[in-house]
Amino acid sequence: MTRLLRLALAASVALAACNSNTAPGDDTAAELESPAEPAPRMSASAALTGVATGMLQPETMTEADLVSLGGLTRRCIFRMTRVGFPSLLFGGREGDATIKLNGKLITLPAAGDGLYRDGGLSVLLRRPEGEVDGLQEAEMIVMLPGAKDELGFRGFADCG
Numbered sequence: 001m002t003r004l005l006r007l008a009l010a011a012s013v014a015l016a017a018c019n020s021n022t023a024p025g026d027d028t029a030a031e032l033e034s035p036a037e038p039a040p041r042m043s044a045s046a047a048l049t050g051v052a053t054g055m056l057q058p059e060t061m062t063e064a065d066l067v068s069l070g071g072l073t074r075r076c077i078f079r080m081t082r083v084g085f086p087s088l089l090f091g092g093r094e095g096d097a098t099i100k101l102n103g104k105l106i107t108l109p110a111a112g113d114g115l116y117r118d119g120g121l122s123v124l125l126r127r128p129e130g131e132v133d134g135l136q137e138a139e140m141i142v143m144l145p146g147a148k149d150e151l152g153f154r155g156f157a158d159c160g
Helices: 002-019 044-048 063-068
Strands: 076-079 086-090 097-101 104-108 110-112 115-118 121-126 135-143 151-158
Touching (some): 104 115, 104 121
Antiparallel strands (some): 097 104
């Protein structure tokens, strides 16, 4: 029994040293990453030229993307989940909307109630009555140029 206790004590002492790493490449000595670059801004026709539009899906925007677009002040966002990053930035003084497709930020002017359109790309945002946990339900329909079908997404509009 004493021998087993000594063996367990020796093993625990040996393993206790494993939690300190002083070798090169240790995370505590790593350099900070450079700030993320925002996606380039392009017109719809330029961003989608030569792209198989049937394979495109809206992408989420990074913090750098939102900053490059002027931030969220007096603007709304569409999120596909309650806590997800935005996929569409809309409203505000200009009344336009910006979506991220093919790694590019595409700003579309307003063309009607909840409709944004440019260069063959259309985005329709519907906000039916109803909330889930304080967030307004919303639907985003993306119509890509040359695509046979439209893309529909359910999520949440946040204008807070």
